[in-house]
Amino acid sequence: GIARRLIKAALREAAKKREMRYSDLKKIDRGVRRHFHDDITVAVLFLDHLSVDTSNRIPTFSIRGGAPVHASTQSSPF
Numbered sequence: 001g002i003a004r005r006l007i008k009a010a011l012r013e014a015a016k017k018r019e020m021r022y023s024d025l026k027k028i029d030r031g032v033r034r035h036f037h038d039d040i041t042v043a044v045l046f047l048d049h050l051s052v053d054t055s056n057r058i059p060t061f062s063i064r065g066g067a068p069v070h071a072s073t074q075s076s077p078f
Contacts, residue, residue: 002044008022
């Protein structure tokens with residue numbers, strides 16, 4: 001999705017600044033890769049309130065490399 005494409009674009013830019021290829025940057029172990037770029041966080045917020053199912057009472061959350069991020073269970077005021 002869009003979050004993956006944004007991270008890939010950021011990593012491509014980091015590789016470009018270090019004058020290396022993206023594929024070479026991806027081959028570097030994660031612990032060592034910290035010397036090539038800072039941590040990257042991407043948050044994607046969909047604002048299309050018409051597509052929100054208000055009958056769904058289960059909170060949405062995502063876990064990507066850190067603590068869970070819980071979405072609000074309250075319905076939108078829109």
